[in-house]
Amino acid sequence: MYRSSSRTRLTSLGRWGVVAGLLALSAVALTGCGLKPATSYVPAVGPGSITPLEGAEGVDLTVTSKNFTEQLLLGKIAVLAGTAAGFDVTDLSNLPGSQPTRELILSGQADMLWEYTGTAWLTYLGQDESIADQDKMWQAVYDIDIQNGITWGAPAPMNNTYALAVRSEAVAELGGITTMSELAALPVEDRTFCVESEFNSRPDGMNPMLAHYGLERGAADGVPNGNIGIYDTGAIYSATDDGACNFGEVFTTDGRLDALDLTVLIDDLAFFPAYNVAPVFFTESIEATPGLEEIFARISPKLTDEVLRGMNRQVDVDGKEPADVAYAWMIDEGFITDPTD
Structure with a gap:
């Protein structure tokens, strides 16, 4: 003023x-x-x-x-x-x-x-x-x-925080998954992820997120490195929708979630920081x-x-x-x- x-x-x-x-x-x-x-x-x-x-x-x-x-x-x-x-x-x-x-x-x-x-x-x-x-x-x-x-x-x-999203038509195929803690119950071959390069390496990103939910990156019984694809930010949504991975790193208020019918998993163990x-x-x-x-x-x-x-x-x-x-x-x-x- x-x-x-x-x-x-x-x-x-x-x-x-x-x-x-x-x-x-x-x-x-x-x-x-x-x-x-x-x-x-x-x-x-x-x-x-x-x-x-x-x-x-x-x-x-x-x-x-x-x-x-x-x-x-x-x-x-x-x-x-x-x-x-x-x-x-x-x-x-x-x-x-x-x-x-x-x-x-x-x-x-x-x-x-x-x-x-x-x-x-x-x-x-x-x-x-x-x-x-x-x-x-x-x-x-x-x-x-x-x-x-x-x-x-x-x-x-x-x-508007980070989240993992899955194409809605695959939810039933993945045992009706709704929460991130349920990732650990999936077969290893179903634990596939699309993430951006920053999230892949940041100290509050992919590796600590997996550890928070009881999964070890690179472990044969956790999330093998081959299960993680690195994409440009804008490409993650379409890659997830196309089935290139089961779970894509997204932002919770992005309009493409609805446009592509992606379902956001509940962060039930409260890993991601609040971005109200x-x-x-x-x-x-x-x-x-x-x-x-x-x-x-x-x-x-x-x-x-x-x-x-x-x-x-x-x-x-x-x-x-x-x-x-x-x-x-x-x-x-x-x-x-x-x-x-």
Whole structure:
């Protein structure tokens, strides 16, 4: 919120050269899934259950996001919500990479974004210990970041973490498998995996995951190395669907899960860290405009894995614009209205 009384923003003018460069880059950057470049376009907004907030008129609200599909959708949801609440919204979504968005919030050059608890915990805050419990992860991140001038709002149910998925038609063939702990009961020849190179080698990836579930990589009675295929990230979904392996490493809110009818195994022994998304604010912004945090607290509970998979699918598979998908969802939920109706 660019107020003349904000010393942080006025003394950060030197940083705007960096921001301008990032924005120029984001104008031509493609999303992680190979989509068309995103723009600042959003349709006209009318109030719904989100109505003009007292004190918002004439106040700037700057929203940022990263440059992959899910973040573009969440960024547009934030832009639409802020507009319906009466703010003058500046859309700085589609920045290339996590660190630029983090820097904008830390420096007060952006007021909010949707961020993942696991990303903050492991990447920004440099913690080594993974936390699978979603509530504990959120609280741990909140407790540290509040000291950095950043406030984490209410988390959404959606948890965009790693998972293993199997093509649905093979579930019965594999004994009706539904959980990762059941992998150990399968014949060795059925324990086949498609993973990306990073997950294959990372310290919280393939090897410790197998060990966590009682399987030894390379062992004849565990998971022989020949049972593991290395693929580009985007190719894992189709390879799993085609039967190149029984189990593919996926992300739980990816729209291709539904498009290809892949079933996600339950991480019943809680290996993967929580990656719940939550609205994250520059603390001075919510202190200056009471009620801002509450707007997003009403949106968060509606953002489930199923909802995001559906929206991601509309963009990645059906080719729709993120702003249009976000707009339709916000109208369906009653948060906003179409002023032309």
